Amino acid sequence: xxxxxxxxxxxxxxxxxxxxxxxFAASDFLPPMQLHAWHCVPKETGDVIGHLPTELVESVFMDxxxxxxxxxxxxxxxxxxADNDSPAIESTIPVCVQGQRLLVGPVPGGKLPxxxxxxxxxxxxxxxxxATGDALLWVSDRGGKNWLLVVPGGDVAAKRVLAVISSVGAxxxxxxxxxxxxxxxxxxxxxxVYSASKQCDKNGQTGSHAVKIPFVDREMDSKDLPPTWLxxxxxxxxxxxxxxxxxxxxxxxxxxITHTDEEAGEKPQWAIVTxxxxxxxxxxxxxxxxxxxxxxxxxxxxxxLQGLDFIHKRALVHRDVKPENVLLRRDGRPxxxxxxTACRICDTDELQRQTGSPGYIAPEIYAGRCYSNAIDVFSAxxxxxxxxxxxxxxxxxxxxHTRSKTLKGIVDFTKSSVFLQVEHVCRNFILQLLSCxxxxxxxxxxxxxxxxxxHIRSRxxxxxxxxxLAWGKNKEHLRCKPVLSxx
Numbered sequence: 238x239x240x241x242x243x244x245x246x247x248x249x250x251x252x253x254x255x256x257x258x259x260x261f262a263a264s265d266f267l268p269p270m271q272l273h274a275w276h277c278v279p280k281e282t283g284d285v286i287g288h289l290p291t292e293l294v295e296s297v298f299m300d301x302x303x304x305x306x307x308x309x310x311x312x313x314x315x316x317x318x319a320d321n322d323s324p325a326i327e328s329t330i331p332v333c334v335q336g337q338r339l340l341v342g343p344v345p346g347g348k349l350p351x352x353x354x355x356x357x358x359x360x361x362x363x364x365x366x367x368a369t370g371d372a373l374l375w376v377s378d379r380g381g382k383n384w385l386l387v388v389p390g391g392d393v394a395a396k397r398v399l400a401v402i403s404s405v406g407a408x409x410x411x412x413x414x415x416x417x418x419x420x421x422x423x424x425x426x427x428x429x430v431y432s433a434s435k436q437c438d439k440n441g442q443t444g445s446h447a448v449k450i451p452f453v454d455r456e457m458d459s460k461d462l463p464p465t466w467l468x469x470x471x472x473x474x475x476x477x478x479x480x481x482x483x484x485x486x487x488x489x490x491x492x493x494i495t496h497t498d499e500e501a502g503e504k505p506q507w508a509i510v511t512x513x514x515x516x517x518x519x520x521x522x523x524x525x526x527x528x529x530x531x532x533x534x535x536x537x538x539x540x541x542l543q544g545l546d547f548i549h550k551r552a553l554v555h556r557d558v559k560p561e562n563v564l565l566r567r568d569g570r571p572x573x574x575x576x577x578t579a580c581r582i583c584d585t586d587e588l589q590r591q592t593g594s595p596g597y598i599a600p601e602i603y604a605g606r607c608y609s610n611a612i613d614v615f616s617a618x619x620x621x622x623x624x625x626x627x628x629x630x631x632x633x634x635x636x637x638h639t640r641s642k643t644l645k646g647i648v649d650f651t652k653s654s655v656f657l658q659v660e661h662v663c664r665n666f667i668l669q670l671l672s673c674x675x676x677x678x679x680x681x682x683x684x685x686x687x688x689x690x691x692h693i694r695s696r697x698x699x700x701x702x703x704x705x706l707a708w709g710k711n712k713e714h715l716r717c718k719p720v721l722s723x724x
Contacts, residue, residue: 267401268394272330272341273297273366273373273385286330286342286352288382298375298385300364301392332386334398337405337474339376341384354378357406357474358467360490363395374398376407403487406474412508413493418448422513427451427465429496432513446486447513450496462490462507465577470509472579475551481544483564483574484512514564514572523560523624531659534624537563539689540571541617546680548573549610552582558616559597560623582610595639596629601674603640611674614683618670625663626653630671646673662688 275297276287333340339354360377366387372395374386388395403409416433423430428451435446451466462470476482487510494508516522519537523529529537541563548555555573562575580587589607591598599615601608622630630648633639648671650656650664666688669678678686 267334267398268388268390270332270374270386270388270398272332273387275385276330288384291377291383294375294383294385297366297368298362298364298373299367300362332384334401334405337477339384339386339402354382354384356402357471358462359402359407361399361402361407361409363392363399363411374402376402400487404485405477406470406485406488408488408490410489410491411493412489412491415487415489416446416448416508416510418496422447427463433510445513447511449509449511450494451507451509466507466509468579469575469577472553472576473511475553476548476576479544479547480570481540481572482547483514483572486510486512511574512566512572514574515567516565516569518561519563519565519571519620519624520560522565523627528627528655529624531625531663534621535689536569537571537624538617538621539684541573541620542680542684544571544573545610545613545617546684548579549582549613549680553579554582554588554610555579555613555616556592557594557597558613558620559594560620561594563620595636596623596632598640598643599674600644600646603644608674611677611679614670614677614680615674617683618667621670622648622667625659626655628653630667646671660688660691662686662691 272286273289275289275293330342332342334356335353337356339356340351341354342351354376355378356376358379360375362375364373364375365371366373372388372391374388374395376384376386378384386398388398399409409415415436417436419432419434421429422432428449431448431450433446433448451463470485470488473483473485477485489508489510490506492506494506526533541558545555545558555576556578557575558573562573564572564574566572578592582588585607588609589605591602591605593599593602593612593616597616597619599608599612602612619630622628629639630652631639631642631646633642648668656664666683666686669676669686670683
């Protein structure tokens with residue numbers, strides 16, 4: 238039986254915000270980097286910071302070995318190389334990580350503007366300068382432009398920068414040197430998910446990370462991520478930096494990524510590493526608890542809405558909010574996951590496509606209208622209804638029946654005796670979330686609802702008896718987790 242998340246180890250309230258932006262805030266503590274001296278800023282024109290051809294990078298860059306040669310060029314630093322062999326650079330060019338971008342420049346004196354290099358799906362490798370031994374990072378963006386970064390502080394500092402760059406969607410190639418797969422967590426038609434531990438973690442036998450290894454079509458170039466996975470990775474990386482969003486830790490592509498012996502016949506090339514939410518998913522917790530109390534549901538829904546608010550402010554729509562896609566950390570914090578159907582709010586073609594899971598799909602999707610991020614609010618309302626009663630507000634005998642009931646929009650609180658014990662303000666809140674899209678509140682408005690301010694009385698023995706009766710009535714259709722989803 239799924240156990241409820243541990244509440245005793247929850248973070249103190251005053252520390253919750255300070256940890257929320259860990260992925261992006263980590264860049265504030267990185268060492269100051271600079272562009273390699275081989276990048277060309279001609280003295281005559283001084284109008285461009287030049288990226289490097291691959292052949293030139295390969296002549297300078299070497300993957301990190303146990304020992305590195307220092308005999309090809311005797312130099313004490315980058316200035317020696319620049320003065321003797323490279324195009325002239327009048328001053329060093331600073332580089333820093335800013336969100337999902339690498340900020341190159343500006344050149345001191347204001348002669349050249351900064352250049353922003355998108356890190357999402359850029360290729361990144363760690364190495365050293367063959368002449369000086371300086372720590373280097375080779376970043377090749379999606380357009381094939383190469384940027385060579387010098388990282389003061391050696392191997393340790395370069396690894397810190399590499400970890401931050403990869404956590405926003407850049408692709409590494411050193412999976413086997415970083416992680417060890419432990420046990421299989423789940424097996425789907427498109428991927429296998431494993432628990433994993435870091436190579437350097439001696440106590441990580443059970444695995445503290447989740448690694449999703451997608452199946453790659455044999456006819457595709459192994460270096461190309463399948464389109465569906467590309468969308469999920471892009472959407473997840475775009476939403477990093479919030480405590481209620483699943484944390485992306487790294488993306489890998491390389492021949493050293495292999496399944497465990499059980500799936501030895503499959504030779505994958507990709508691995509997506511995220512945090513492992515040890516308390517399972519929300520669906521399991523709801524069912525094993527025979528429904529959540531109103532106070533528990535309030536904490537969960539508040540966290541989900543806060544995550545959705547963060548997503549919507551980035552002009553994205555999740556489109557598949559349901560308990561199975563909400564994971565739980567050990568402290569009970571809900572985490573939005575599965576961004577495989579997410580899209581941008583400006584993509585009008587995509588916002589006319591029917592997608593989602595029956596029971597959580599908003600009526601405007603069924604009606605075939607161009608919808609907005611309000612569909613996520615509707616799904617959150619259906620989730621709240623289910624969390625309290627273990628029933629969906631518009632469930633039908635078939636998907637077509639569910640569609641018909643959703644379009645009618647009649648919310649029946651008599652379906653479950655649990656709602657007799659639910660606060661009136663909570664039932665009103667559910668009605669608002671499940672209303673037609675023109676009247677439905679935004680996520681920000683929903684978070685200001687009076688329900689979140691009120692005190693919920695503790696569950697009485699009569700309420701527990703009512704939940705027991707409701708469980709007996711509903712347990713037959715809750716034996717198996719639903720898997721139907723339109724994507």
